[in-house]
Amino acid sequence: MVLKKYNINPDLALERQKCTFDIEEIINIFDGGKEKTSQRRKIEDVVLKSGLCHDDVPEECMSLKERYENAVRKSCFFSKLMKTELQEITGIEDFETPAIRRIADALFKDISPFLLHLGMFVPTIIGQCTSEQLMIWLPKALDLQIIGGYAQTELGHGTFIRGLETTATYDADTEEFVLHTPTLTAHKWWAGGLGKTINHCIVVAQLYTKGVCYGTHLFMVQIRDLDTHMPLPGIKVGEIGPRMGFSSADNGFLGFNNFRIPRNNMLMKHAQVQKDGTYVKPARHGKLTYQTMVFVRVTLVNEAAFNLSKAVTIAVRYSAVRRQSEMRPNEPEPQILDYPTQQHKLFIGIATAHAFQLTANWLWNTFKSVLSDMKKGDVGTLPELHALSSCLKAVCTSDAALLIEQCRYACGGHGYMLSSNLPYIYSFVAATRTYEGDYTILLLQTARFLVKAWEQAEAGKTVTPTVSYISRSLKGEKNSWRSTDEGIIKSFQAVAAGKIALCVKSIRDRMKSGLDYEDAWLLTTVQLVDAAEAHCRSVILETYCNEVRRLTKSSSDNVKIVMHQLVTLYLSYWTLQRTGDLLRYSSISEKDIDFMQRQYEELLQHIRPNAVALVDAFDLRDEILHSSLGAYDGRVYERLMEQAENNPMNAEPVNQSFHKYIKPLLQGKL
Numbered sequence: 001m002v003l004k005k006y007n008i009n010p011d012l013a014l015e016r017q018k019c020t021f022d023i024e025e026i027i028n029i030f031d032g033g034k035e036k037t038s039q040r041r042k043i044e045d046v047v048l049k050s051g052l053c054h055d056d057v058p059e060e061c062m063s064l065k066e067r068y069e070n071a072v073r074k075s076c077f078f079s080k081l082m083k084t085e086l087q088e089i090t091g092i093e094d095f096e097t098p099a100i101r102r103i104a105d106a107l108f109k110d111i112s113p114f115l116l117h118l119g120m121f122v123p124t125i126i127g128q129c130t131s132e133q134l135m136i137w138l139p140k141a142l143d144l145q146i147i148g149g150y151a152q153t154e155l156g157h158g159t160f161i162r163g164l165e166t167t168a169t170y171d172a173d174t175e176e177f178v179l180h181t182p183t184l185t186a187h188k189w190w191a192g193g194l195g196k197t198i199n200h201c202i203v204v205a206q207l208y209t210k211g212v213c214y215g216t217h218l219f220m221v222q223i224r225d226l227d228t229h230m231p232l233p234g235i236k237v238g239e240i241g242p243r244m245g246f247s248s249a250d251n252g253f254l255g256f257n258n259f260r261i262p263r264n265n266m267l268m269k270h271a272q273v274q275k276d277g278t279y280v281k282p283a284r285h286g287k288l289t290y291q292t293m294v295f296v297r298v299t300l301v302n303e304a305a306f307n308l309s310k311a312v313t314i315a316v317r318y319s320a321v322r323r324q325s326e327m328r329p330n331e332p333e334p335q336i337l338d339y340p341t342q343q344h345k346l347f348i349g350i351a352t353a354h355a356f357q358l359t360a361n362w363l364w365n366t367f368k369s370v371l372s373d374m375k376k377g378d379v380g381t382l383p384e385l386h387a388l389s390s391c392l393k394a395v396c397t398s399d400a401a402l403l404i405e406q407c408r409y410a411c412g413g414h415g416y417m418l419s420s421n422l423p424y425i426y427s428f429v430a431a432t433r434t435y436e437g438d439y440t441i442l443l444l445q446t447a448r449f450l451v452k453a454w455e456q457a458e459a460g461k462t463v464t465p466t467v468s469y470i471s472r473s474l475k476g477e478k479n480s481w482r483s484t485d486e487g488i489i490k491s492f493q494a495v496a497a498g499k500i501a502l503c504v505k506s507i508r509d510r511m512k513s514g515l516d517y518e519d520a521w522l523l524t525t526v527q528l529v530d531a532a533e534a535h536c537r538s539v540i541l542e543t544y545c546n547e548v549r550r551l552t553k554s555s556s557d558n559v560k561i562v563m564h565q566l567v568t569l570y571l572s573y574w575t576l577q578r579t580g581d582l583l584r585y586s587s588i589s590e591k592d593i594d595f596m597q598r599q600y601e602e603l604l605q606h607i608r609p610n611a612v613a614l615v616d617a618f619d620l621r622d623e624i625l626h627s628s629l630g631a632y633d634g635r636v637y638e639r640l641m642e643q644a645e646n647n648p649m650n651a652e653p654v655n656q657s658f659h660k661y662i663k664p665l666l667q668g669k670l
């Protein structure tokens, strides 16, 4: 759609005059410096000027097939643009560039069918191939001579990877693997792009050689002819059908009928099958084939932050424009943003977007540092990364989904319109809670790490920094509540330590009563999930505070004030959400809780004048927001009417169904 130009809505113009800080300063902080802001804007200019974002009809008014075809068209031209003009700005290998991810949303209101190519296929090649394999596939994949996806999940199993049924049996006579789908439930299911788009695929299958099963391994498989795009003989492939979101991407199913691939198509960086069929197991760590999942979990924290920032931008701008009800008789209707309950719904969204973005950046740096350790042969930091990325992916995607839905509630009926974009943002983020490891499953992985850390600390061993609070707790350090940043973080750590202690005790008590470890663990899983969530909260709170302090060191006083107001709001909000836990595990009193409640309500008032400026500081262009409610100019009603008038349903004054059905019904002739 071409966005019509309007003058700024007067309410929104007034809001911007109230701003107490330099927006550009905050924009630079989140981009990582002035240079990066300028590079991002250049990238956005190039993409927006390309005309690629244009749709003849709104995406939501297209059929599923049209949506898919439109998304493929845009993906192809976008890829070409990335190879040409954008390459000059970013450098071809720089797929990490967050600016590319951001501007991709200007093209796709839903998602690109190529997402998994960049999001999982290329990262798997980079992380799992030998250098010889890398030289064969990486240039082709980066140049889009081959397009790929990641097919792990099957109809019968997603979570339990060890239970996957697809087999890859080595045939030493021909030096090939034979891929086979032995049952209905063994069909690959869900892989993005698989339905119609991709010609190659990373397939996760149980490896058999010399009659022995060695568990799941990764294989590069060509599934379609490069010229005709027809499925290769022995391949059954298609689209799985409409779903809650992801409508413009083709999630697919895949089955193999004794399909042969060369030996070299097993990704052999970590484990190998030699020509004679001898299996060589990974030298360092048994779970290195899970590395792409860890990578995506890390990027999903960023997705949670980015999508929440979009939703809260839309809802805050709308709330500044929308007037409803009256605060006192005969007074003009106030902006709904003036209601404290509305501020309560929204300002936590702004603070959370900051908290998650800074946590995502920190996690990304941790990920890079673990990768560099692993390159040197040291896998010692991997368990902590796995525990961190698991709980942060679970909690951040889950919180973001809830807060995005809250943004929709905050926009009343208009938030329910697809043109608000809130339903799209929600359905995308809701899926992130499930894929790449379901919420509960990932928290249980973190819980395993926490229980182990507890046992290590008990044995007097040093534990990693993110769980050092366990050692303090075991030394008998009592928590004394203080309502400062550090004080609150310490109390949240005391909550996490208290919950981990209870889990350990429950497991041990259950074992004493005769249960084996597996049953004792199983019966404690409700508490274990809770403990892992509490640990994750303490990590987010601490990272957010530390990062704001670090990043605003040389900022102006006004930016320091407003960024710190949001930190305090976040800490107060979570204190009030978790009073039960804090009363149980810290020395917080009723009086302290009253103080926190008052502080929270005062903060809402302090933040109120800067609310619009704070969402402007996410620097999200209208073309990325795609929202009739959230555009920079605040012309909500004009856009809603514009969209209604453009609705293809209104192209004819009388729909044919009147003549076919309604009229005969009215006349008793049906």
Ligand SMILES: CCCCC/C=C\C/C=C\C/C=C\C/C=C\C/C=C/C(=O)SCCNC(=O)CCNC(=O)[C@H](O)C(C)(C)COP(=O)(O)OP(=O)(O)OC[C@H]1O[C@@H](n2cnc3c(N)ncnc32)[C@H](O)[C@@H]1OP(=O)(O)O
Residues within 6 Å of the ligand: 100, 101, 104, 112, 114, 115, 116, 118, 119, 120, 150, 152, 153, 158, 159, 160, 161, 162, 192, 287, 290, 291, 293, 294, 296, 299, 300, 303, 382, 383, 386, 435, 436, 437, 438, 441, 445, 448, 449
């Ligand atoms: C156009 C431009 C766009 C740019 C694109 C860039 C970014 C885009 C952003 C979006 C993202 C991209 C794509 C998004 C779209 C959709 C993608 C969706 C993809 C998928 O969903 S793929 C399928 C994912 N599936 C899962 O996640 C399954 C979850 N299950 C598991 O991970 C495992 O089964 C399990 C639950 C971890 C259990 O595994 P298991 O082998 O049974 O192990 P355990 O016995 O439980 O544990 C043994 C031991 O191993 C440790 N462990 C487990 N996992 C790992 C790991 N990953 N790393 C390190 N260690 C691990 C575990 O902790 C245990 O350790 P102990 O010491 O306790 O023994």
Ligand SMILES: Cc1cc2nc3c(=O)[nH]c(=O)nc-3n(C[C@H](O)[C@H](O)[C@H](O)COP(=O)(O)OP(=O)(O)OC[C@H]3O[C@@H](n4cnc5c(N)ncnc54)[C@H](O)[C@@H]3O)c2cc1C
Residues within 6 Å of the ligand: 116, 150, 151, 152, 153, 156, 157, 158, 159, 160, 189, 190, 191, 192, 246, 251, 431, 434, 435, 436, 437, 438, 439, 440, 441
């Ligand atoms: C939009 C979308 C895109 C996807 N894209 C891909 C892709 O590109 N490639 C790919 O391979 N896969 C993909 N997936 C699949 C995805 O990774 C899985 O759906 C996900 O990992 C969850 O697994 P599942 O469906 O088997 O859920 P299940 O494991 O069946 O989960 C169902 C419920 O059971 C619970 N549960 C399961 N096991 C346990 C346990 N041990 N303890 C306690 N509770 C348990 C879960 O918590 C959950 O509540 C995609 C999924 C979606 C929704």
